[in-house]
Amino acid sequence: MKPSTISDNFPDTPSKRNNASKARLLLERLSAHRAPATLMEVCGTHTVALFTTGVRAALPECVRVISGPGCPVCVTPLETIEKAIGFAHRKDTVLFCFGDMLRIPGVHETLESARAHRGARVKLMYSPLEAIEYARREPDQSLVLFGTGFETTIPIFASVLMRAREDNLRNIFLLSAFKSIPPAIKALLSAGDSAVDGFLLPGHVSSVIGVEPYGFIAGEYHLPGVIAGFEAADMIEGILLLLRMIDSRQPEIKNQYTRFVPPEGNPRARAMIDTVFVSRDTDWRGLGTIHNSGFALRDDFRRFDADQLMDFEIPPVQEPADCICGEVIRGRRTPVDCTLYGRSCTPSHPIGPCMVSSEGTCAAFYKYSR
Amino acid sequence: MCLALPGKIKEILDDRQALVDFMGVEKKVSLDLIEKCQVGDYVIVHAGFAINTLNREDARETIDYFRQLSGHSL
Numbered sequence: 349m350k351p352s353t354i355s356d357n358f359p360d361t362p363s364k365r366n367n368a369s370k371a372r373l374l375l376e377r378l379s380a381h382r383a384p385a386t387l388m389e390v391c392g393t394h395t396v397a398l399f400t401t402g403v404r405a406a407l408p409e410c411v412r413v414i415s416g417p418g419c420p421v422c423v424t425p426l427e428t429i430e431k432a433i434g435f436a437h438r439k440d441t442v443l444f445c446f447g448d449m450l451r452i453p454g455v456h457e458t459l460e461s462a463r464a465h466r467g468a469r470v471k472l473m474y475s476p477l478e479a480i481e482y483a484r485r486e487p488d489q490s491l492v493l494f495g496t497g498f499e500t501t502i503p504i505f506a507s508v509l510m511r512a513r514e515d516n517l518r519n520i521f522l523l524s525a526f527k528s529i530p531p532a533i534k535a536l537l538s539a540g541d542s543a544v545d546g547f548l549l550p551g552h553v554s555s556v557i558g559v560e561p562y563g564f565i566a567g568e569y570h571l572p573g574v575i576a577g578f579e580a581a582d583m584i585e586g587i588l589l590l591l592r593m594i595d596s597r598q599p600e601i602k603n604q605y606t607r608f609v610p611p612e613g614n615p616r617a618r619a620m621i622d623t624v625f626v627s628r629d630t631d632w633r634g635l636g637t638i639h640n641s642g643f644a645l646r647d648d649f650r651r652f653d654a655d656q657l658m659d660f661e662i663p664p665v666q667e668p669a670d671c672i673c674g675e676v677i678r679g680r681r682t683p684v685d686c687t688l689y690g691r692s693c694t695p696s697h698p699i700g701p702c703m704v705s706s707e708g709t710c711a712a713f714y715k716y717s718r
Numbered sequence: 719m720c721l722a723l724p725g726k727i728k729e730i731l732d733d734r735q736a737l738v739d740f741m742g743v744e745k746k747v748s749l750d751l752i753e754k755c756q757v758g759d760y761v762i763v764h765a766g767f768a769i770n771t772l773n774r775e776d777a778r779e780t781i782d783y784f785r786q787l788s789g790h791s792l
Contacts, residue, residue, distance in 0.1 A: 475766025500720040
């Protein structure tokens, strides 16, 4: 598919014309930029939107935008995928998951192939709320929610578990693979090997957590960050703000996406996360263990822990040979540096996790930049 | 995965839910994560839940954008 250009995306109607002229104006300013800069986004929606809006193609050559660990599929460890497959095969058990988890290769199979060929029970959900209804209807079935995602998604699962407790549902369980974005950024920065000059920060995660949790980026690491929306003008404006702060050496955390991100985020949603979950160290595929970046159930909610259903072994896991997804999400290398990319690893036959999700860096590169 | 869409509250239903209009498609949405809202407010919705409320003018701008993007896989 040929990348669309900014003007393709803004047909000529008054309100669109305003948006388009804003984008063009901002882009003009951006094209005057000469100093090289490497920016990192940490949100799969940004990865895709930068391509589909044409913003990536329109950036001056000296401005490079790389994708960090912002795709839940890409950072879910292989052991967790195997656990999910194990639950899907378990007797009287059904696994509920988001669609983009279906095709991640496990050791022997994917959730999709386990369902198609071996009778595993996997249900796709649009919202985890569907689980409540199902659990009521099928009291003899155990229902395992495959909890993947970042702070945008976590309060939703918290709400569902609070509801399950209120309704005294005993057959809902959670496999928590949730992750927190700020500790991952901190881990990348403290490793000191990602040559990033600034961060384009995720709009919808920030809609929940607000601005403050990113303070360390400017405070401790003296780098700028901008919370940005997903329209062309939003992302260009975010990039411009970053470049301006890089040039002036006055790093701050700015909020470009004020219409969806109040400075304090959503305190009620955060309180619900805190009611149900407690921070724990967790493994990120490609990044290793990151302190306090995961979410375990609190004692009051431990009866929902899917681990208690584990009456199966998971096979020993090994990362696919030659796959460099880990390096890609650290921003050290790009998909085209990988010997598998576009040859044995393609969206229809993905080998590494970054090729599986449509939001994965490799899949987005494959679809839009070839 | 953190994709979220703006919609307009058409009707407040019982059980902490609302009927939300997404560019002509109506869907039930949970209001459990937000403090307060009323008919006519715009909310930003992810996986069946409103995660925040937003101001009317901004939502309209975004809806225009998603409308023109329809057909693109975002």
